[in-house]
Amino acid sequence: MSRFGEVDDQYDPHELERRVFEYWDEVDAYEQTVEHRSDGESFFFVDGPPYTSGAAHMGTTWNKSLKDVYLRFFRMQGYDVTDRPGYDMHGLPIETRVEERLGFENKKDIEEYGEENFIEACKDYAEEQLEGLQEDFQDFGVWMDWEDPYKTVSPEYMEAAWWGFSKAAERGLVEKGHRSISQCPRCETAIANNEVEYEDVEDPSIYVKFDLADRAGKIVIWTTTPWTIPANTFVAVDEEGDYVGVRAEKDGEEELLYVAEAKHESVLREGRYDDYEIVEELTGEELLGWSYEHPLAEEVPDHVDAEGAFEVYAAEYVDTHGDGTGLVHSAPGHGEEDFERGRELGFPIFCPVGGDGVYTEDAGKYAGQFVKDADDEIIADLDDNGALLASGTVDHSYGHCWRCDTGIIQIVTDQWFITITDVKDELLENIEDSEWHPEWARDNRFQDFVEEAPDWNVSRQRYWGTPLPVWTPEDRDDGAATAASPEHADGRADEEMIVIGTREELAERVDQDIDPETVDLHKGTVDELTITEDGTTYSRVPDVFDVWLDASVASWGTLNYPEDDSRFDELWPADFILEAHDQTRGWFWSQLGMGTAALGDIPYEEVLMHGHALMPDGRAMSKSKDILIDPHEAIDRHGRDVMRMFLLSNNPQGDDMRFSWDGMQTMENHLRTLWNVFRFPLPYMRLDGFDPQEVTLEDVDGDLELIDEWVLARLQSTKAEMTAAFEDRRQDKALDALIEFVVDDVSRFYVQAVRERMWEEDDSASKEAAYATIYRVLRETVALLAPYAPFISEEIYGTLTGDEEHPTVHMCDWPEIDAYWEDEQLEADVAHLRAIEEAGANARQQAGRKLRWPVPRVVVAADDERVVEAVERHTDLLADRLNAREIELVSPDERWGELQYSAEADMSELGPAFGDRAGQVMNALNEARIDDPSLGALEEAVSDVLEDDESITDEMVSFVTQTPDGVAGTAFGLNGDDRGVAYVDASLTDDIESEGYAREVIRRVQEMRKELDLDVEERIALDLEIDDDRVADLVSEREALIREEVRADELRTVEDGHRKEWDVEDVSMEIAIEPLAAAEASE
RNA sequence: GGGCCAAUAGCUCAAUUAGGUUGAGCGCCACUCUGAUAAGGUGGAGGCUCUCGGUUCAAAUCCGAGUUGGCCCA
Known part of the structure; x- marks a missing residue:
């Protein structure tokens, strides 16, 4: 992208996102970003594999967006992040879907169709579903290693499951048991307690x-x-x-x-x-x-x-x-x-x-x-x-x-168990080694669940799953579960079982000739294999694993361990996992159980547990009942960045998220504001040939104005707040801080304040300083926004940096706090000034005086020294913002004349002093009106409710001024505390009227220029006729100002120009303008 | 039936680890402003803080019992 190039007038998410996708593709943005961090410290994230039936819904979308924002954040912090996505592809849910497709009623239909054919059909179905999910996730802008996802049906992954199970067996935690289990009579298999609904x-x-x-x-x-x-x-x-x-x-x-x-x-x-x-x-x-x-x-x-x-x-x-x-x-x-x-x-x-x-x-x-x-x-x-x-x-x-x-x-059958109740203490200890957000999820919910957990029945009498790697002597009935076999009532493990841990071991021990590199581990293949050792022939137990067992080995399955042992020692256990709260009984649990049984450790160190996506009215979403919001519709309406911003603006710790179209619209508005802030300085920078590499902030330090220093200070504290929030796993709070900075501080305050500096036509140090400042602000802001809204951030970044920096914003480092620009005092000062400004604007409106019209003076009555300091330090800025000729300061120990006072009660003082009459005293104080803000006068005013020995003390009340006639006053405060009052003296003089009317004229001419769609630099001829002679005189006093502001080179009669009648404060004016460019060009 | 979490303006959430006159953003209505603006500004309406008890001079906040919703478990 070329620097400071032309950008769209309007923020158009769809067109922008299309461009960015193309760009990413063109420069291999993802690959470059991964490569960029390849020397960084390892960060091992494990993706909880979504189940491959059905499309991505809002919950999945939220989940993947959360993963994406944290992975991008960790990358920006310099980590080399493991980001292999996974898919959970075995199991009964897919079998039942395929049965439906094929019109099957029960197991007999499957047997007739052929086990191998059925397994093949399940595989096809799962792959098909995977494609859909994968496309969706990529479309949401999620950056993971889509080229190489882990699939629970691949040989190396199934081997990881075998290996884990065999390690548990080595520790004596595998047994065949005769137990009461939950059985689905249609599927004709045991199902786990957590599969019972x-x-x-x-x-x-x-x-x-x-x-x-x-x-x-x-x-x-x-x-x-x-x-x-x-x-x-x-x-x-x-x-x-x-x-x-x-x-x-x-x-x-x-x-x-x-x-x-x-x-x-x-x-x-x-x-x-x-x-x-x-x-x-x-x-x-x-x-x-x-x-x-x-x-x-x-x-x-x-x-x-x-x-x-x-x-x-x-x-x-x-x-x-x-x-x-x-x-x-x-x-x-x-x-x-x-x-x-x-x-x-x-x-x-x-x-x-x-x-x-x-x-x-x-x-x-x-x-x-x-x-x-x-x-x-x-x-x-x-x-x-x-x-x-x-x-x-x-x-x-x-x-x-x-x-x-x-x-x-409930029936009693033979099943295979991992006897996790034998290691219950170990499980509970291992929980302590993990950090959870929120904490209560671990200490209450998860711990309770683990304490109650029975042995894990891992066998299913089905087809589409990882086969149990267990071989037992052939002459014994160890096959699929049979009811009522009292001879096994003791339920202990079979001493003679053989548990295979890897494909290599399989090839070595089976009677048949197989190639460990190519062997498929599904039932069709392994059911045929036998093992003969010491004269006994063993055949495989025909069951397959509970599908939860597949996902439970993800922490090493992701690394293709044990086939590939190059990274396991360095990376395991996972640094971070992130799933919804239903996974306490699911993946959080199955991983803990398997990790503990196989390796004695919990396989993850940090858990971020989010909630579910709910409908706008609070109902749970349900695909089968057609109660849902489709993420694709959200994208169609607002775009990917907006959807991600909305999802990510929700608390990720345990609470459910209510979807809201209003919330989506709000996020779009915020992004539009950012877009406008971004594109505002571009034409000026382009015009002046501003080069951020040549003119850095540090170069213009001496020319920075107060407001520049302030916005830079705000940028530092925003970065600090965001980093802290991210580290606390509250990316929603980080986003709130960023939005507040962009919308409130940059757009509404800073840009308003610097626009006139940027309009200056001549080169000036002040303008350069403003350029350098806003450049730094925008440049860092897009880096901060990049994890949330990767598309718009990319486009802004590209436009700002051209070829000078990284090819993609996502290679940037997470912006660090620059202590040099930190300035708490200035931030506090400006916060005070903005409060005063807001109050002043309010007072102006009460007095009926528009901001365009100057007022002779604004009186600031300060309640405390902090306000005095702020006003004294920045009087000019305040006068400018309030369009006041003069700022008069009344310090806390002085009084401004002609004021009346009332009192506000402080209940924390009244309560202890007056007990159950505190409320009564409060009301009396609030209603009192006195001329002199003294305790004596106040006590007199509320004497009815005071008993003889009682008095009002300083701490109990604060005095509040009452506005006198002719002057409008509004209290201002900070964080809910009153800090003083701004009084606007709205009286008129000829000079003020002159400027007021002149500004009215300017604004209308500007509007007419806009109607003609004139370029900012375009020169015009202006024709002005004002009926009222007095007003005409007043306006003509400011002729120079008007001509400069509206770029009127000529003041003359305009015949064919754009002409309009205006009514200004009941004075009618006729204005006509004509661009001069056409005339000049033809000469 | 049990456990955990939540319940505050129409919506989303705050209320400074430990009680002190309930706030913000969005939305709505009115007015206003506009050379970055599908923006902005000002004002307004809108709350028995889910209910009922208790502790306390004082409870959104602490305690108890419920109600509703979500998740988990049986």
Whole structure:
């Protein structure tokens, strides 16, 4: 780009972004930036891989924008940043999508289609989705290594998963277990607890009476899963709970029922008993050992038959005040807690249900039925058997498969586990080694989650995943999970298993001949491989890994470790990761678990945890319900920089972000302001041939004016504030600081103040100083903005620097604070002056005097010395900004005449002094009006509310001036504290009217010049006719001023020019102008 | 059902680690200004600080119990 070249009049994000994309491509901006930092200190960032189903939504967009802003920031700070993006491409979600595409209903369809074909289809689908995501991310302006993303389906990445798992196995943390798990009966696989999604559904709610075997009466249980009754093995009670025996009467018949004392009324109400009477009070302990009869003993002849079954036992999971009856039907073949307790009690694990949710032959009468379909029949049978006390329905939340939305069932199957509960202490210690933003996410939420976490079931009975690298002896049944295999009830690891860690090891040990360089590790290939050692042949366990395991190894998978071990030692663990809060149960957790199990360490040092993107009305976005804001629409409406700025202006620490079109518009306005600030000095610099390399700020130091020094001081404190905010991981606060600087300080104040210097036609030191100042300000501002809005920053940078600096702004260093230009006092001074100016403008408006008209004087009544200092040091600047002929200062210990006073109360003083009457005293003080600002006068004015011995002290009040007639006054303050009052004396003199009218004329001529679209330098002839003779005289006194300002070389009658009638303060004027250039050119 | 977080102007958020008369930006309305300006300036409307209790002379702030939303867990 050529320096100070012509730029668009209007900020046009789409055209600009298109140009910048082209430019980046042309100069290999990304590659050059990476190369530029290749000698820097390493910074290891790991990308949490998005799942490759569906397009980028606003949440993903926010996430990637956050990553981009921090990676760019770290780069600008000099780090050599690892920025390899990743994609999570295996797993059930993709399988279900592909099943939908192919019209499959269940696993049988897949088997018929062919496992290998299905895996191929899944791979194609994932790659297809990846392309879409990748295009989106690039389109958002995110700079990562798009040429070489890590993919969880690549051989080297799958090897990283194998390696991690094998390290965990070496540490004895891998075992095959016979456990109660959540099973999706449609997908026919176990799913992890964190894949279970809870939804409100209507289920049966039944109360069942179990006949006691060796005594009179019945115990009553409650369940919402009638289909688990066939597997009932025992009933649990709370040992310390209170229970009652109730003699209940219905239709003339009496029954003796045992339930928790706290629940007896509600249970009897459910059973619609006519009357009842408590006949016995017992503790849970007294119920222990009571035996009962299985209510479906005949229907399920193969039911549990073991010593001690069908008796009452104590269990911790019983609550005598919760739902139900205080007696809990327990089936170790189903529920997780039942299973644990059943195993403690040494019961066989009876689970008459297969992985597809269909009852097996063990279920007797119900064999072959899907369990949920059997509920009605079971309820009817219980009723027939006289065991049903009540039957209804209940609305409650029940677990569903996260992908296909099928209700899950709890069954006991064989699964492979990483027994992270064995290293729970280590996990909790490792958490301490990580720094989280926000802190509470680690100390409360994550720690709680880890403390509660059960062993990690890593096996899935599916196809599209990383195969378990486990081989077991062929003659044993270690295959896909089968229900009910009581012989494995101890659930310990198989001593004879072989766990393979790398492809090389695989090639060495398998019987078949394979090439480790080219072997694909998916099921299609590895299922065929066997290992024969010491006369035993081992075959592979057919399961694949839980997809969370894939992502859990990203910290070394990103480095292609173990295949490539060149960087692992130097880089691992990750310096920084950044994801949304749902990842506490996901990636934050799986990485901690895997890192600890495999290497004994947490794989990341710093976590930035952001929230979710919500709809403008606060609802969660949901693609399936079509409740969403599409990032592409946001870009279409406002452009990429604006969308990024909006997203990045939100707090990234834990809080959710509400999308807002207003917020987007605001950001566009800010960028437009920046654009205007940027393009304002360009024509002047171009005209004067300003060369920032020749004329640096340091060269013009002696010619800098106060306002220049001030804006430079503000630039230093803005950099300090931004750097601190970035280091605190609050890029939103950093952006706020930058916007305030650009919009408030540079655009509204500095540029307003220097424009006249830039208009000067002759060369001047002051103009050069202003050029150098604004150049430095803009040059550093675009560097500060670059991580947020990389496109507009690039264009501005290119226009400012031409070929003199880096090819791209993103190679710049993060601007450092230059102590030389720091000036806190000046910043504070100007803050005071701006407050006074603002008050003065207000007072002017009250007095009906426009800024264009000078006023004879402005009186500043200062409340404190700091204001006095500021005004004394910068009187001229203040007079200029307020267009006042004179500034008069009234110091704090003086009074300006003709003023009245009131008092403002300070509640922090009144409170302790007056107690509960403080409010009353405050009101009296606020309403008081006195001529003399003394405590005595004030006390007199509020004497009604004061008691005899009470007085008002200095600390309690501050006096406030009341505006006298003829002068308008407005209080000014800083940070909410009053610092004084600015009074504008708006009286008129001939001289003032002369200048006022002259300025009115100038402004109208300027507007007419603009209407003709004249160049700034264009000379004109001016024709001015004013009806009012007095005003005409006043204006003619300022003829020279007018001619200079509007560049009127000639004052004469204009025949054919641009002519207009104006009404100025009720005086009508006729103005005509004509450019002289045309005439000159023709001569 | 449990845990964590949030709740302040129409919207987004502040309110100085530890109570003291609730503020800003955006949006809206009116007026005004304009040779960088789809800008700017001034004013206005808009708040039982989610509810109910408690502590205190005094609570947006501290404590307790709820309500709503988000996430997590069961």
